[in-house]
Amino acid sequence: MADGRLEAFSDGVLAVAITLLVLDLRLDSTAGHASLAHQLGDHWPAFAAYLVSFFQIGVIWVNHHALLALAARVDRVLMFYNLLLLLWVTTIPFTTSTLAAFLRGGGSDARDAVLLYGLSMTGMGVAFSLILWRLVRHNLLRRPVSRAEANRALLRFGLGSLVYPASALIGLLWPPFTLIAMALLAAYYMIEHTPILPAYDDGAAAVVL
Amino acid sequence: MADGRLEAFSDGVLAVAITLLVLDLRLDSTAGHASLAHQLGDHWPAFAAYLVSFFQIGVIWVNHHALLALAARVDRVLMFYNLLLLLWVTTIPFTTSTLAAFLRGGGSDARDAVLLYGLSMTGMGVAFSLILWRLVRHNLLRRPVSRAEANRALLRFGLGSLVYPASALIGLLWPPFTLIAMALLAAYYMIEHTPILPAYDDGAAAVVL
């Protein structure tokens, strides 16, 4: 661990953000409310968005963990990039609730909600790439990395970042597509390793963080 | 401790979820409100649900702690199971507030609220069993465990998971039963040990985590 407090603070922000998502799940129990079962059916975008965003932030945590485990030390610029990452992550409860609220209405509002959601995911992906870039280019890693290996890692991370805006843009045609694509992306990044393996790596251990 | 950050993140999520429960305790002080004493009596399901859910999450923390203390290392699949556990735990503030809001009304809404509450508890129980399964079957424990011992532990955990949906189903006949059963379950799991004892175990230490 390069810097216990950087990780502790990031863990705290990610833990609060992932738990705040639940505040959007609210049913109406005031006089004249629809039946609970009917409300649950009616609010499906809120539950779908909750599920997708929960795993998005969960996977961000898993990968943040894996990336920072590679660092031997942390500098101020990396701290700033980490703040940028957290900034985008903390917008996820907001863009998720906006998506949940406007998705069913369709029209330009649903498209704008999809763009907003894609923006927070894209910003998050870019910040992740900046962190990797800083680690690789400023020699903050625990072990030397060849230029070819570094380029390969940056390319793969960078390409990954492009999938988020692409998913949002395709969502302009059919908004629910974005939710589905983001869910698949979360599943992909759950399985996918960080491109640079730790020094003490050997087969099975590569999966261990 | 197998992985400090896995535990730190889980602690964070559990701490936020257990504290967010209090957001459902709100009294009305706007003009024309009922007296405070009357409101307190009127909101008893909110206070009962708060108490039960607080100890549910508290006991989840105690057992999460005990289970992870057995792990020598953590793999990606276990991280995913842990996320599943946290997903169900973070729904508890929502299913608790739903139960509190709809329990008194009775009828199909109270029954649906009970089912919803039972669902989050059942999902949590299943995720716990998955974590234990992974630890036992993939050799992630700190000490070797015989097949017989592993089967016994999985059976006991698995049976425990069945009590949650059973409590919810019985609650369909009389909704408050679910709250009472969940309170008793929390009390039971507070006393009950993790089935597999740590390697450095000896009498008194078994109680120590």
Next chain:
Amino acid sequence: MADGRLEAFSDGVLAVAITLLVLDLRLDSTAGHASLAHQLGDHWPAFAAYLVSFFQIGVIWVNHHALLALAARVDRVLMFYNLLLLLWVTTIPFTTSTLAAFLRGGGSDARDAVLLYGLSMTGMGVAFSLILWRLVRHNLLRRPVSRAEANRALLRFGLGSLVYPASALIGLLWPPFTLIAMALLAAYYMIEHTPILPAYDDGAAAVVL
């Protein structure tokens, strides 16, 4: 430190509870609202309650820290007492907002709000005494403590716990008294040491935690 995760979880809950207090500071900016300056003056009980409760929880953290630093190990019963303590602490944002909302109205509502606030403080004080009792009576401390020293510590802690309900009862005559008394108690416990000093203690170090 007896158990890193017990302290991490408690720190998390205390940090969330102390920060949630701010959610009660809300001004009205909808059409036809009173001027900001007027609202600030009008909401003084909210600000006073915020300040007092912030330091209450802050001091609870300082003393929780000092108490747990004495423990060599932690058992399940102590974990349960710790959960009890956290239960009462997490009610503080609720009892604080209730006090803030009903204090100005006076009458029986103000008195009930004072009793409710006193209840969460008394419960917290009792839970603290239980933790100290468990540490002392079950030999969980880092160094042996004489029976006389243990009795003195328990007596002082126990007496402290009585001051909370007393402050609430006097508040029935003049509700703002409770806020003032609680503020003074927080100030007292900020200065006051834990009755049992750590083993490595020497003059100056006694103040250090």
Next chain:
Amino acid sequence: MADGRLEAFSDGVLAVAITLLVLDLRLDSTAGHASLAHQLGDHWPAFAAYLVSFFQIGVIWVNHHALLALAARVDRVLMFYNLLLLLWVTTIPFTTSTLAAFLRGGGSDARDAVLLYGLSMTGMGVAFSLILWRLVRHNLLRRPVSRAEANRALLRFGLGSLVYPASALIGLLWPPFTLIAMALLAAYYMIEHTPILPAYDDGAAAVVL
């Protein structure tokens, strides 16, 4: 690290406070709402305030981290100063939402909102100076510091604290100035080092925390 739990608790409070800021980003999706795009444009002060306050708290964390890393030990007075710092930091979500809500209206409300925002920043700056003062004057640092070096550090920190109220006062003439000045201050403190360098310092490492 002088005291793991002081930092863990502070990290928790800062993480919750920085994440709670997002609760102010809410759009209206009830019947008859304005279009999402229009609402986003209409709420620009909320987004600008979110951004500025996020980096304010982020930079507070970075500097809190750097300052506490200098401490060899922590005493009760320093804990109290730290609580004071956290008190002011936890008011930032409130003063930020107040600024966001009243900035556009202009008039005395916008000026009062600017003063309130400036107050929480000034209080935070003063608390930071108190922590530095305590560390320097009571010999809590990891290495001896000459009187000249200590005075220089205190002077620079103290002058920094004056910029916050100055920014708020100038904001009385044109309220948005305060937001801009606070953003510039956050950027400045992101780059600026803590005045006293750690003992193990050497060129590049000075940037590392």
